Amino acid sequence: MVLNRRTTVRGGIRRACALDLAALAVTSIAVLGMVPALAQSLAAATPEVAAGTVFDVKAGDSFGKIAARVTGNVAQWRTLYHPQKSGLSNPNLVLVGSQFELVKEPDGSSYLRLRSAGAARAPAPAVAAAQVAAKPAPAAPAGVPASAPTPASMPASLTLGVLPNIPVPALMAQNEPLKVYLEKSNGNKVAIVTAPNFRAFFESTMKGEYDLAVIAANLGRVAQLDGGMVPIAIYEPRIRALLIGAKDQGIKSAKDLKGKAMVFQNPQSLVALYARQWLQKQDLQPERDFEVKAVRTDVGAGRMILAGEAAGAIMSNGEFRQIPAADAERLVIVEQFAEIPNFVVLAHPRLGAGVIQSLRGQFHGFVANPVEGAAFSKATGVVRIVDADAKQMAELDAFLDQTRRAMGLIK
Helix, strand or coil: HHHHHHHHHHHHHHHHHHHHHHHHHHHHHHHHHHHHHHHHHHHHCCCCCCCCCEEECCCCCCCHHHHHHHHHCCCHHHHHCCCCCCCCCCCCCCCCCEEEEEEEECCCEEEEEEEECCCCHHHCCCCCCHHHHHCCCCCCCCCCCCCCCCCCCCCCCEEECCCCCCCCCHHHHHHHHHHHHHHHHHHHHEEEECCCHHHHHHHHHHCCCEEEEEEEEHHHHHHHHCCCCCCEEEEECEEEEEEEEEEECCCHHHHHHCCEEEEEECCHHHHHHHHHHHHHCCCEECCCCCCCCCCCCCCHHHHHHCCCCCCCCEEEHHHHHCHHHHHHHCCCEEEEEEEECEEHHHEEEHCCCCHHHHHHHHHHHCCCCCCCHHEEEEEECEEEEEEEEEEEHHHHHHHHHHHHHHHHCCC
């Protein structure tokens, strides 16, 4: 009897399980049947915008808000901004009355193209576009997109990228006081990083790998216009661009380099761009009138002059300061041919308006700090850090195409 009772119980359990499984199967079929309808409903909620659709810019609009009419998310404005094809040099500046057209490429990518620049609100011809772009919006500092997030507090960590214009050990030592100062000011961690060369550093800046970037002014201007980075400060004094020679070689001017070899400490630097312009004004053409040699990284431009590998070198005063004292005593500044904008500090717009404004104030007060600021000033020669105003940034526009070409943005 016990055996029969167990058999009966087991049979009941099997029948109950079978009924449950059948019910589950029916429910699953019903749910699966609902999936296509659910998908259709979601698709209907975010319809695809057709190519050629035109959007009018109205009061209160930003590029981010216009882009959100396509993407559904203001924060995704970068997916529809193309530095060359959008026809908008500064995505932070859109004028009421402008029109944007949605363009779809054969490869599946899309971008918004400016069709009409909003003549009703356009600046007068005598006003430089860079000056207009630099005027702050009421709710945010100049250059911060309206779509940028505004975190309530400073991030727990910041990545500070520094252009590798001098050997890395010296670069890190120079910027250690800045790291300490920012950490003390914000109670967070700051990582100082760099890259193997100018181009790699610029590419990392454009990819958004740095929260803050200390960069050559011409590279900073391109990163501002083409990458949406926000200039918050510029170092002073201006950089002195120098022609260096050996004391015992008798080089009195650039003309004496004719038929000889010259080396550029950093061929992609702003100093090098100014130098080529300066030499052309003296009817001196590279390769035609003098040989251009690549710097030997193991010894540097100064040592190449002393070794007789080059008659002269183009470098900044900061680079000249890094030459060992024993070598520097045998070299001479033949000519200072320009004073150019110093390094610019850029902030990534993801930091938000409030954080960017706070960092701007910290950089402006850094050099006055009696400990970290004084150490930084002694190591670098920087005596002030001020606003990167529109006039100084616009000064770099003469070198935009050369810089973009050197960085591989255009051919």
